[in-house]
Amino acid sequence: MRQPRDTLKNPEHELRIFRLRSLLAVVIVLALSGLLAGRLFYLQVVQHEKYSTRSEKNRVRVEPLPPTRGLIYDRNGELLAENRPTYNLTLVRERVDDLDQTLALLVDLLDLPADQVEAFRERSRQRQRPYQPALLMSDLDEAQIARLAVNRHRLPGVEVEAQLLRYYPDAEAMSHVLGYVGRINTEELQRVDGGNYAGTHFIGKTGVERFYEDTLHGQAGLRKVETNARGRVLRELGHTDPVPGENLTLTLDKGLQHLAVDLLDGRRGAIVAIAPQTGEILAMASVPGFDTNQFVTGIDVSSYRALQQDIDLPLFNRAIRGSYPAGSTIKPFMAITGLRNGEITPDEVVYDPGYYQLPNDSRRYRNWLRWGHGRVDLERALEVSNNTYFYSLAHELGIDRIHDSLTQFGFGTRVAADVYGQSTGLLPSRDWKRARFDQPWYPGETLSVGIGQGYLQITPLQLASATATLANRGHWVKPRLVHETGDEPMLLELPDTPPDVELEHSEWWEDVISGMEQVLSGNEGTARRAGAGLEYRMAGKSGTAQVFSLGQDQRYNADELKERLRDHALFMAFAPVEDPQIAVSVIIENAGGGSSHAAAPARAMTDYWMLERDHGELPPEAAADEDGEADGAEGEA
Amino acid sequence: MMAMVDVLLRRPYPVKQTASGMSRKRSLWERIHLDPWLLGLLLTLMSAGLVVLYSAGGQGMQLVTAQAIRFGVALAGMVIIAQFTPATLLRWSLPAYLAGMMMLLAVEIMGDMGMGAQRWLVIPGVVRFQPSEMMKLAVPMMVAAWLSRRELPPRWQDLLVCALLIGAPVLLIARQPDLGTSLLVAMAAVFVILLAGLSWRIIGLLGALAAAALPLLWMNMHDYQRQRVLTFLDPESDPLGAGWNIIQSTTAIGSGGLWGKGWLHGTQSQLEFLPESHTDFIVAVLGEEFGMIGMLVFLLLYLLIVCRGLWLAGAAQESFGRLLAGSIILTFFIYVFVNIGMVSGILPVVGVPLPLVSYGGTSSVTLLAGFGILMAIHSHRRLLPR
DSSP states (O other): OOOOTTTOOOHHHHHHHHHHHHHHHHHHHHHHHHHHHHHHHIIIIISHHHHHHHHHTOEEEEEEEOOOOOOEEOTTSOEEEEEEEEEEEEEOGGGOSOHHHHHHHHHHHTTOOTTHHHHHHHHHTSSSSTTSOEEEEOSOOHHHHHHHHHTGGGOTTEEEEEEEEEEOTTHHHHHHHHOOEEEOOHHHHHHSOTTTTTTOOEEEOSHHHHHTHHHHHEEOEEEEEEEOTTSOEEEEEEEEOOEEOOOEEESOOHHHHHHHHHHHTTSSEEEEEEETTTTEEEEEEEESOOOTHHHHHOOOHHHHHHHHHOTTOTTSOHHHHOOBOOGGGGHHHHHHHHHHTTSOOTTOOEEESSEEEOTTOOOEEEOSSTTOOEEEOHHHHHHTTOHHHHHHHHHHHHHHHHHHHHHHTTTTSOOOSSOTTOOOOBOOOHHHHHHHHSOOOOHHHHHHHHTTOTTOBBOHHHHHHHHHHHHTTTOOOOOBSEEEETTEEOOSSOTTOOOOOOOSSTTHHHHHHHHHHHHHHSTTOTTTTTTTTOSSOOEEEEEEEOSSOOOTTOOOOGGGSOGGGSOEEEEEEEEOSSSOOEEEEEEETTOOOHHHHTHHHHHHHHHIIIIITTTTTSOHHHHHHHHHHHHHHHHHO | OHHHHHHHHHSSSOOOOOSOGGGSOOOHHHHTTOOHHHHHHHHHHHHHHHHHHHHHTTSOHHHHHHHHHHHHHHHHHHHHHHTSOHHHHHHHHHHHHHHHHHHHHHHHHHOEEETTEEEEEEETTTEEEOHHHHHHHHHHHHHHHHHHHSOSSOOHHHHHHHHHHHHHHHHHHHTTTOHHHHHHHHHHHHHHHHHTTOOHHHHHHHHHHHHHHHHHHHHTSOHHHHHHHHHHHOGGGSTTTTHHHHHHHHHHHHHHTTTOSOTTOOHHHHTTOSTTTTTTTHHHHHHHHHHHHHHHHHHHHHHHHHHHHHHHHHTOSSHHHHHHHHHHHHHHHHHHHHHHHHHTTSSOOOOOOOTTTSSOHHHHHHHHHHHHHHHHHHHOOOSSOO
16 A cells, blocks of 8 residues: 655655664674674684795795897997996995995995095995895996905905996987987886886987887896895796897998088088988988987986087987978979979970069069079079079969978978977968968968978978988888888888879979989089089089078178078988989088088988998908999899 | 564654754754764774874875875865755755766766776866766765655666666766776665665565676676686786785785784885785785784774764654765775775775775765765754654
8 A cells, every 4th residue: 555656755664664774784784894804813813824924934026127128220230229237336234244344445445535435325325124235336347346356255245236228339429310218207107017117217218219119128027036024035936037128220321320420520400311212211410419328327417407508409309300491402392393283394494584573563582693594494493593483483383282292292291200209390381371370371472482491491301301202203212210120120111101292294303303413413503513523323402591581682691690690501412313322411500502511411421322331341252242233223223 | 573673663763852942952063063973983093094004105204194184175075065954965966966977978078098097087287086986975865866755665667767867877987997986886876775675576686687797797897807806716826917916915914913013013014015005905004013903993993983874874854864874874884895805805806995094085085075964964953843
């Protein structure tokens, strides 16, 4: 017999139910508590003996075994990053009979000043637990190790411990591309798998060391050890070996990299060299560099501040992060853009009176040669680096088509597959300008972009990569730094490779490249001095990037400008023309004109790669073989 | 027999109701709406917990201070909540529930990926907040609010509504994935229904259904969750991995014996064999250093709190308050049972802290907020008979 819903609740009845149920709950709560108490009784009274023994004698502890970091080699197997054993002096307080006497003896043996005793005493207290070794001194030299070894019987509790430390034999030349490892900080610890890094003290901070951290690090192992009641290891019960990190073979050529650094000769700048057919980055130098080994052991504050505040920005990787106006090096790519879009043909002629004027605009956009080059076709426009020709072309193309086509060459994008920290540079567009300045795009700005000035900013890596694509007649191979991981070669066709740049008349590639060849070999070529005596066919283009903008009728006078306001010198080149083996970009900050300052280093790079490399080291018969291989390579292409 | 129980239950706790409410003097405690007994027990427990935490946290004042500050904040929250009347709480049940659901959905959509599971809602620069924690109170509140409007004991139709009210948030929390919390939230709501007098027939039927659904649950578990269950069944199968915690914690407790090794002298915990010794596994430190006696003292404290809580619940006048209070206190006990059970090796490892002893802020706040509700329900009594 139930009452109708919601009309009559029965509080008395509800209260009764609740009290009955909560009484039941109390019974269950007591039963469960009894169960817990029973379990505790079982563990703490019945089984106490067993657990007590286990706790007292059978202390098992798991210790992580850090893996050995993979080594890094250049393409010829030269070691670029190794793990050098260093020796540390440690002391286990528990095992020392007379601390004063031991410390005095140590200072004496190691030839240290007497006040070092107090420093040692301080460090020996670092560890809370007396059975743990405290680090007294790191990086002992051989003589010190020998003296300690001879006196070992007099020094109970004193140990020389070996620890592997990263070492870069070519720290300065390789500083940016290789990067470095440093002590892990808390932020990084959150990023990685804590278990795998439990015994690891170092992690890749920049460059290859950072990008390939997972590959280089390896898999940590475990050691199960038995310790006594005070925690000291008695014996090892078993272990899982760590899996060492994989070795990397880079595409870099140590000789070429050193040459690049030498060519920059202490000037601020960058040189990047790529093998066009394989995308292999052969050299990637940014000068000035710094000693990465300092960062491994932990750089002291004043040295770090000095590096940071250096006006030449040694910590800055110009090759991948430096954004520069392209200057005239953009012209070959503009030429391709014009040909693709049907705005020009190779034979079309533009008359250059020394300046260009937009319709209905009085402003004169000047050629660098004040009186003009007269009649110029595509080839000559590239050879003499005519501005008027490219102003006219840029105006006909408009910024939208220029943006699309230059994107296909990789400008404005991160071009390389495995380079950490690349900048995109800046490839301007209408949308970008709207978003950035809330302004429309003006036609005059298109003209600036047409000769590589204005908003356009490129990185040396982008310029080298675009040059490689041009050398490949539009075929894209993504630039990469790693040749082999362990024994696994890197794929030639990487995912995310941009589509090839295509021309309707593929022979037009040769017209553009021929113009670039004239830059070095033609009578009027801007870099004909650098091209003198070439033993192979080389194509290139100089560029001069304005740091300091001029009013429309001002003339540029290098002497009047302060060094930092002088133009950047640029050069891009590849060789040989018929079977490209190397593409190079050179950028030297504030050096002046590109043809006179950047062309010669580019030539030196291609000369080395085409003529000099390995020749000195190979025995005569092998050298003959190599010539044969070079011929064979031509056939392959 | 029933008659006897009837007699026992009719007025076991005589409600102080006089003919004229005005003549009754209200004590200080009633005026600040706190229950002195419960407050005293909670403070004793928390102080004892801090003593254990000092040892478990490597003998530094840092953790202890941080925990004490959190306790202070949580206690303040409790006092504030205790000032609300049950009617206010009833009115706020639906908004709180809906807000919680919205936040769970927000977490589902854009939750911060933290620790492999999406649990946190981050309002940049303001708070990191775990909506599932709030649902531990909001869901039982909602269910109690719903049931209190219906005739009790609940019928099938009411159960269906309750199932929806419980199912939605529980599924969302389980998807985060946070199986432990979702089960606790479900349990808190189920306690409400059980206390409301669900018939034994239905309880039996649902129990059988749940047992039948176990294989289904197993199939839907994440690998790490299965691993925990398997490890529980045989800790030695993975002594270096998941079984490590259990082996070390049982060793710690067992080696403590009857009297313990003494404060700060537990070798297992002091030599860092014991993982998470200041959070979920703090009981092992307690068992090792204070022995079975210490454990029983803590267990007794918890039992006293539960009994006092149930007494307060039973004395409530409205079924909403009664059901909610009962559910809060029983859930509290479940935390204690699951935590001690897991550390002593009779339950699988789930991430449940020991209430008011384990280090951690969020759970203390939720727990004390619950006790705030309990005190609010008890202390706002109508002085006139209706």
